[in-house]
Structures are given as structure tokens and as C-alpha cells.
Amino acid sequence: MKENGSSSGDINIIEHKAYARIGLIGNPSDVYYGRTISVNIENFNASVRLEPSSDLFILPHHTHDLVQFSSLNHLTGLSGSSAIACAAFSCLLDFYNVRDKIAVEIRPQLILNAEEELGIVAGLQDRVAQVYGGLVYMDFDKEHMHKHGHGKYTQLNSSLLPPLHLIYAENPSDSGKVHSSVRQRWLDGDEFIISSMEQVANLALEGKTAILEKDYAKLADLMNKNFDLRRQMFGDAALGALNIEMVEVARSVGAASKFTGSGGAVVAYCPDGPSQVELLEDACKKSGFSIVPVKVVPSLLNESDIRALSSTVTP
CATH class of the missing domain: 3.30.70.890 (GHMP kinase, C-terminal domain)
Known part of the structure; x- marks a missing residue:
């Protein structure tokens, strides 16, 4: 995130990126209560910029909007649509100062819920990878999902990966x-x-x-x-x-x-x-x-996120 004051110093600009996701092993079983391993990569990303205003404006970019949304637009299979939603969600977490109040584990489901309202058919894998960053093992056990509202997500050490x-x-x-x-x-x-x-x-x-x-x-x-x-x-x-x-x-x-x-x-x-x-x-x-x-993105979780996290990182 970066914050830039206006000339009067009373407006904060919040900007976040969400990165492309590679489903390394297990996809598409995330849609079927399965397991997956995904890795976030720096090669492509979506960026969302949020500016406070007394009114709601959706301002199209003079060059890109309607035909392109960042470097992920022309690539399918790399979670471009969810990257836009994840980046926007991160901006809102900071704007409302609730990053440490919304559990990290449920954020992917909240993002997916918003996408489903737009008619997007997908699983949780992309959103989990883009919320956590790095290399993530995901278990979408049906009983656990129904009981807790999210899967079991474990960050792995991405340095263990071979060159991809x-x-x-x-x-x-x-x-x-x-x-x-x-x-x-x-x-x-x-x-x-x-x-x-x-x-x-x-x-x-x-x-x-x-x-x-x-x-x-x-x-x-x-x-x-x-x-x-x-x-x-x-x-x-x-x-x-x-x-x-x-x-x-x-x-x-x-x-x-x-x-x-x-x-x-x-x-x-x-x-x-x-x-x-x-x-x-x-x-x-x-x-x-x-x-x-492939350039792997490190963990995206900051101190506030970690306070809202119960999962572990495997060394």
C-alpha cells in the first residue's frame, strides 16, 4: 500500500496489488472439496487505487479501462478476475481500518461471494493464494468448510520450490x-x-x-x-x-x-x-x-494480518 497526500494534505490514496496465481498441484479439486497447492507470482498483477470522496465515482482510465485491467487482462488461467477483486478488498480493509478485525481465513470467501454476485463461477483457490501470497497448501475438507466457513490453509516456504x-x-x-x-x-x-x-x-x-x-x-x-x-x-x-x-x-x-x-x-x-x-x-x-x-511473490501478510490469522507457516 502507498499513501499520498493531496496538495491540501487531507486525502489519502490507498493502492494495492494482487498477483497472478499458478495452480501447481491439485486443481481443479478446490471446487470439489479437494486440496491444492498454489503459488503467487510477480510476473503479472492487477492494481486497484482507492481515493476517499464525498461522492462515489467510478472513473475509467483514459487508455486501459473497458479493454484492459492491468497485466492480467489478456491471460486466462492466472486468476485475473479474482486479482482485481482481491486488490480492491485490500484497499477497503485499510480504508476502513479493519485489517486486524476480519480473519484472514474468511477473506477469500468474502471475495468469492462478491464475484459470485457478478456471475463468476470459480473456487476458493485463487482468492486464498492472492490473500496469503507465497506458496500455499490448501485443504478444502467438506466437514471443516461447513463447520468453519473456510478451508485449512498453510503457507509453505517458497524457497523449497525448484525453478519453474x-x-x-x-x-x-x-x-x-x-x-x-x-x-x-x-x-x-x-x-x-x-x-x-x-x-x-x-x-x-x-x-x-x-x-x-x-x-x-x-x-x-x-x-x-x-x-x-x-x-x-x-x-x-x-x-x-x-x-x-x-x-x-x-x-x-x-x-x-x-x-x-x-x-x-x-x-x-x-x-x-x-x-x-x-x-x-x-x-x-x-x-x-x-x-x-516464474518469480514467486513472498508472503503478503503483514503484522495486522498475522494478528487475524490462526493458520501456521511451515518452515
Whole structure:
């Protein structure tokens, strides 16, 4: 947050950023009482600026508004819509001076509630990652969710992660349509979908252990399994040819890869190191995809947030 006084010194400007999210392991089971591991990244962000006024003004930016909202606008699968909502929510917490009064664990649900009123279909994963920052393990156990109104969220030490790369297309598919048929089949009790989603959730539990033990070969295997299970459930038509191609380009050089969210971007890990990264960069360039090293955002929780937090940080 930054505060700037006006010329008369009586107006404070509050500005917050929320960062893109990579679903590393376990997505999309967050929508199905599963588990996920997500990481907040600096590569892309949304920024919201709040100025006190006696009247309510929604002022469009002369260049960007209506066509672009920060660096996240053109990328799906990286939680762009929730980033805008999270940044706005952070501004309001400071404006009303209630940051230490609203529990950190329930903030993601409050943000999701606001988005649902706009017709956005999503799970809690994005909002949890963007509220906490860094690397977060999330358990959306159904009984715990119903009893407490939130999942069990644990921050992990992001320095335990291996080097990751983000692959994306400039004209990605719409991630908002990917969940639809699978969600209904899950609600209808489809045994294949239910069992497959449980397998996806279990990958996150295994992934947590792999990260803590720095077992990166295991992590690579889990990433690949995550995408393969998603593909079996959703089918190629729903995932989109361009999205599948990004995964296959990464795998063509031996890199582990999966969707960051529901499509539009892919996270890749090169277990063989820098030489394999070069091969991946060349393959992406030939296929017309952009690739950048992932820059992890540290924890976003300040002292006031920590006072409103009951979860722990794993060293």
C-alpha cells in the first residue's frame, strides 16, 4: 500500500496489488472439496487505487479501462478476475481500518461471494493464494468448510520450490467455460468424476510432501498426472487445442507441465536443468508461445494480518 497526500494534505490514496496465481498441484479439486497447492507470482498483477470522496465515482482510465485491467487482462488461467477483486478488498480493509478485525481465513470467501454476485463461477483457490501470497497448501475438507466457513490453509516456504517456467498464449481460450459439464456430472454423482477428482486432490497431499522433501522428480510426476487426470475428465474439446498444445510442447522436451488454472497458461518444470530450459524456450518460440521464468511473490501478510490469522507457516 502507498499513501499520498493531496496538495491540501487531507486525502489519502490507498493502492494495492494482487498477483497472478499458478495452480501447481491439485486443481481443479478446490471446487470439489479437494486440496491444492498454489503459488503467487510477480510476473503479472492487477492494481486497484482507492481515493476517499464525498461522492462515489467510478472513473475509467483514459487508455486501459473497458479493454484492459492491468497485466492480467489478456491471460486466462492466472486468476485475473479474482486479482482485481482481491486488490480492491485490500484497499477497503485499510480504508476502513479493519485489517486486524476480519480473519484472514474468511477473506477469500468474502471475495468469492462478491464475484459470485457478478456471475463468476470459480473456487476458493485463487482468492486464498492472492490473500496469503507465497506458496500455499490448501485443504478444502467438506466437514471443516461447513463447520468453519473456510478451508485449512498453510503457507509453505517458497524457497523449497525448484525453478519453474510459465508458458502462455497471447490469445488464450476462455477459462470460465471449462468447469461446466464436469461440475454437473459431479453433482449428479458420476462415479468416474468423483473418483478422479479425489485422485487429483490426493496429488496435492503428495505434492506437499515432495516439496518439503525437495523430491523434485516426484513433483514432476505429480504435475504430469494432474494434467492427465484433468484431460480424462474434461476431454480435449473442453480443454481446447491451443491449451493442450502448450502442455505437449513442454513435454516434447521432457519437461513436466500442467495448466496453471483452467487453460490459457501452463506451468512447466525442467528436471534436467538449464540445458533443458533452453530446449523448452526454443520449442515455445517455434510454436508461437511466450515463456518466462516464474518469480514467486513472498508472503503478503503483514503484522495486522498475522494478528487475524490462526493458520501456521511451515518452515
